[in-house]
Amino acid sequence: MSHEISVNPACYRWGTTLAEFVAVSRAAGFTSVEVSIQQAAALADALGGLNALRQWRRQAGVEVVQFSGILPAGPVLPAPLLVDDADFATALSTLDRHLAVADALDCRRAAIVVNPRTSLPLPEATDCALNRLDQLADHADRHGIRLAVEFIGVRRDLNATLDGPHPFIGSAAGLLGLLDELDRATVGVLLDTSHLYASGDSLTDLPDLRGRIGFVQVADVPRGLPPGELTDAVRCLPGTGGTDFECLLPDLDAAGYDGPLSIELFSPELWQLAPADAAAQLFDSTAHLRPHRPATVAAGRRQS
DSSP, X not given: OOOOEEEOGGGSOTTOOHHHHHXXXXXXXXXXXXXXXXXXXXXXXXXXXXXXXXXXXXXXXXXXXXEEOSSBSSSSOBOBTTOOHHHHHXXXXXXHHHHHHHHHTTOOEEEEEXXXXXXXXXXXXXXXXXXXXXXXXXXXXXXXXXXXXXXOOOOSSOOGGGXXXXXXXXSHHXXXXXXXXXXXXXXXXXXXXXXXXXXXXXXXXXXXXXXXXXXXXXXXXXXXXXXXXXXXXXXXXXTSSSOOHHHHHHHHHHTTOOSOEEEOOOOHHHHXXXXXXXXXXXXXXTGGGOTTSOXXXXXXXXXX
């Protein structure tokens, strides 16, 4: 089974606009992208409204396969589920506007991150997470948008918003338990291959994931690095580390996943590059993930 290959805006240096991100990604060969909904809303305002945004996306020639920022932390970064009550209330007050922006982009997936650690004791954190996911799903369902919930397997160098004295959800099994309690068909798992590795699990260890993966993000990890030593900053381009993608792709197929694979790195090296150069490296690194496309497409385009 072949998967559409997408790219996340976190791969590009800080300050890259949505329009530039989409343009350089498309020029490199990507036909689908993830976006920050805050950036998309700002672009809609600059263009003159949602209809103009819809036309812009069509002219750009890309599919928007997922958006982040259903709980915003900044122009690109999302906030985790267990933000404080005031921030969550503010997010809810702008949520329908952001979902309308997603409608204009023809995007039907929204990403949300669940905290691996929190200031709340486990029973309170669980109740809060279930209540908030239920509220978010109520809004998203009205727009035909599904939620994809991501667990954070990385243990080191966590952002302060993801940290706290109490462990919460840091594995696929923990997330599946939470979603079992939630029991909503339109809420699934966002599986990040780096976080899966950091958690110490593999897809073959997780038969309960079958049919429940809503989206997949991919990156490689340094060869020989113990799972507990992984940090976001050392993720690397697919095919340059120790991830066995030849096994991963069939495992995803066996789990019933036929959606996009989106490359997501937080690479200081890529952030030093001009966005067009970063896009070219990112696209070239995915050749082995897209067997239905020639590996030389992006290289040939740059040479012509």
